[in-house]
Amino acid sequence: MAAAGRWEILRLHVEDGIPLTALAQDTGIGLRTLQRLHARYKTHGYTGLQDGPRADAGSHRVPKELVTLIEGLALSRPRPAMSTVRRRIAPICTARGWPVPSYGVVRSIIQALDPDMVTLALEGPAAYRDKYELALRWAAERPNALWQADHTLLDLLILGPNGKPARPWLTTILDDHSRAVCGYTVFLGAPSAMNTALALRQGIWPKTRPDWPMCGIPEVLYVDHGSDFTSQQLRTTAVDLHIRLIHSTVARPQGRGKIERFFSTVNTELLTTLPGHTVRGQPTPTPKLSLAELDRTLEEFIVTYNDRAHSELGTTPRAAWIAEGWLPRLPESVEALDGLLLTVAQSRIVRRDGIHFQGLRYTSPTLAGYVGQAVVIRYDPRDITEIRVFDHDAFLCKAVNPDHQTEAVSLKDVQAARNTRRRALRTGIHERIAVLASTTEAPPPASTAPAPEPRRPKLKVYQED
Template sequence: MDADGRWQILRLHVEDQVPLAALARHHGLGVRTLERWHARYRAGGLPALSRLPRADAGGHRLPADLIALIEGLGLTRPRPPIAAIHRTVVKVCAGTGWPVPSYGVVRSIITALDPGMVTLALEGPASYRDKYELALRRTADHPNAMWQADHTLLDIVLAGTDGKPARPWLTVVMDDCSRAICGYTVFFGAPSTMHTALALRQAIWPKTDPRWPMCGIPEALYVDHGSDFTSDQLARTAVDLHVRLIHSAVARPQGRGKVERFFGTVNTELLTTLPGHLRSGGERWPTPALSLADLDAAVGAFVLDYNGRAHSELGVAPRSAWIADGWLPRLPDTLQALDGLLLTVARSRTVRRDGIHFQGMRYVSPTLAGFVGRPVVIRYDPRDITEIRVFDHDRFLCTAVDQDHHAQQISLKDVQTARNARRRALRRAINERIAVVAAHSPEVPTRPLPPRTQGSARLKVYKEDLR
C-alpha cells in the first residue's frame, strides 16, 4: 500500500477522530500498524507514510569476489549465454566453498551492469563513442564563417554515359551557420578533386538566380579525410583563397552531421518522387528513366526550395538566416582568377591558324591571333565546354568559344555519350557487313592436322655436331 492509500485510512482518525481500533476492525489491519502509521505521520507528514526502502536493496549477499567473477564473465567477448555463465560459477563455487547463486541471481547481476561498460567491452570503443560519449554541437557564429563539404552516393539509378544503369554521386557545400546550400554538383564515377572544385566554384561565385544569393569565400572549410579533400591541389587553393582547411576526425561522421542530414533529406524527399529510385530491400535495380542532366535540374530545384523554406531547428529559412541583417561576402577579383585556382582540368594545346582544337571542337578568339603556333594551357568546365579559358604561363589571355555550339550548353558527358553512340553505330554497321560477306563466301576446307606420335622426343643438337 502506498502513502496515499495509508492516508485515506488514517485521515478518518486525524480529521474525524474515528478511533484507531474501529478503523483496524473495519479495514482488517492491526491496531499497532495504525499506531505506527500515525506516529510516522505526526513526525514527518504525508511523505513519512511511504514505504521505506531496504538498506540492502539492489545488493546481493554474495562475496565480492564472486560478484566480480560473474560480472567479468558477463563482460567477456564474445559473451557466453547466461546459462553457461551460471554453470561456470557453480563449478568455481564448488572448488572455493562460496555459496552457490541461483540462475536468477546470476542473471540479475549481469543485467545490472552499466550499459556503457557492456558496450565498451563487447562492441568496442567505436560503438561506445557513438552511443555514450558526450557530443559537442558547435555552430558557426555568422554566415560564411565555416562551410561543410561532403559527397554521397544517391539512391537512384540513371542512364549512364555508356547507356548502362549507374548510380550518381552528389557533392554539397553547406554553410554551417545558416544551413544554406551554397553549391552542389552531381556526377558519375568516384569523387575527385575536380568534382569538389566544381561545387566550390558554384558556391563561391554569385549566382544569376536572385533566389540563390549565397556566395563568397568562407573563412574555414570543414571536410573529411577523402583523397580529394586531402589533395595538394585543394590545400594550395585554400592557401591562395585564405581559407582554413579543417579535417574531421577519422571515421567520425558526427562532425559533419548537418550535411549528412541534408543528404538524408534528399534521399527521402526528392529521390522517392523520381523514377529509378532505389528502395530499401529492393533486389533488382529499376529501369533508369532519367539522365544526369535531368537529375541535376531536379536537385537544383530542390535546393532552391530547401533554402527558401523554414528550417526545423533554426525556425527561419536558410536563405533568410544567411542574409541576416545584410552584409558583404568576400569574393575573388574575377571569375577567371577563381577558375585558375579551382578548375584543375588543364590541358596543353597549340594554337593553330584556325583556333584551338579540343574534344572535336574548334575554339576561336581574336586574342589568339598573336599566339599562333605557340603552346598554351586551357581550362574548362566539364559541365559546359562550349567555351574554354586560355592561359599563357599562368596569365589569363582570353575566353575562346566554339562558334558552332555557342548558343547551346554542351557538357563533356554529352560529347562522350555522342562519341560512344557513334562508335556503337559504326560497330553494328561493320558487323552487319562482315556477316553478309561471311554468308556469301565459299567455305575453305580445313586440312586436318596429322596425328601426334607418342615417340620419344629428339634431342636438339647444333648443325656442327652432325658432321
C-alpha cells in the same frame, strides 16, 4: 500492504473512532503495527503510510569477491550467457566455501552493471563515444566563415550516356552558419577532385539567379578524408585561394551532421517524387531522367530549400546568409578562379623541344629563354591540348601540343588510349606465351636416323691386351 489499504484501515480509527485493538482483531494486523502506522500518519500525513526504500536495496548476500567475479565474466568478450556464468562460478564457490548463487542472483548482479560500462567493454570505444560522450554542437559565427563539402550516392537510377541505368553522385557545398547550399554538382562515376572543384566554383562565383545570392570565398573548408579531399589539387587550390582546409576526425561523422541532414532531406523529399527512385527490397525501377534533367530538378529544389524556414535558425537559410548585409570575398575574375580550381599544377623541366607531359609535347616561342629551367604548368584535365606555364607565380605563356591544335583531348582520353595499348600488348604477350607453352609440351617427333654406335671405353681392358 499498499498505502491505500493502510489508509482505509486507519480511516476507521481516525474518522469512525473504532479502537486500534478492535481493528487488529478484525484485520489480523498486529496492534503494534497499527500503532506505528497511526504515528506516521499523524506526523507525515498520507505520504507517511508509503513504504520507503529498503536499507539493503541493491546489495547482495554474497561475498564481494564473488560479485566482482560475476561482473568480470559478464564484461568479457564474447559475453557469456547468464547460465554459463553460473556454471563457471559454481566450482569456484565450492572450492572457497561460498554458497552457490541462484540464477536470479546472477541475473540481478549482471543487470545492475552500468550500461556505459557494458557498452565500453562489449562494443568498444566507438560505440561508447557515440552513446555516452558529450557532443558539442558548434556553429560558425558568420556566413562564409566555414563551408562543409561532402558527397552522397543518390537513391535514384537515371539514364547514363550509353542509355544504361546508372546511379548519380551529388556533391554539395553547405554554409555552416546559415545552412544555405552555396554550390553543388551532380555527376556519374566516382567522386573526384574535379567534381569537387566544379561544386566549389559554383559556390564561390556569383550566380546568375537573383534568388540564389550565396557566393564568395570561405575562410575554412571542412571535409572528410576522401581521396578527392586529400588530393594535391585541392590542397594547392586552398593555398592559392587562402582557404584553410580542415579534415574531420576519422570515423567521426558527428561533425558533418548538418550536411548529412541535407542529404537526408534530398533523399526523402525530392527523390521519392522522381521516376527511378530506388528502395531497398523492392524491384529495380525503370530510369527515365537524364543527368541534365536531374541537374535542373536539383537546382530548383536547392533554391526552394534556401528559401524555406529552418527549424533551428527560426528563419530561412537565405535570410541568415544575407544577414544585415555584407560583402563576400571574391576572386579577381572568373578566369582566375577557373585557373585555380579547374586546373592541376605540376612541375616540369623545359627541354630543347618543349615541355613533355602525359606523353605529349608542348611548345611556345616564350619557352626558348627557359630551356633547362624548372617551371610550373597548369592544365585542365578536360582538355590537355593546351597548358599554362608559370615561373613561380608569374604567368609565362600558353603552350600547345602541335599534333592536336584543332581538337580537344582530355586526360581521360590519353589514359584510355594508354590502357587500350597496354591491353593490346598484354594480349599479344599472352598469345605468344600460349603458343610457346603448347610447343614445349608436345612430344618430340620420331627420328628415322640410325641409332649411334655405343662409345668404346678409352681405357684398355685385360682381354684387349
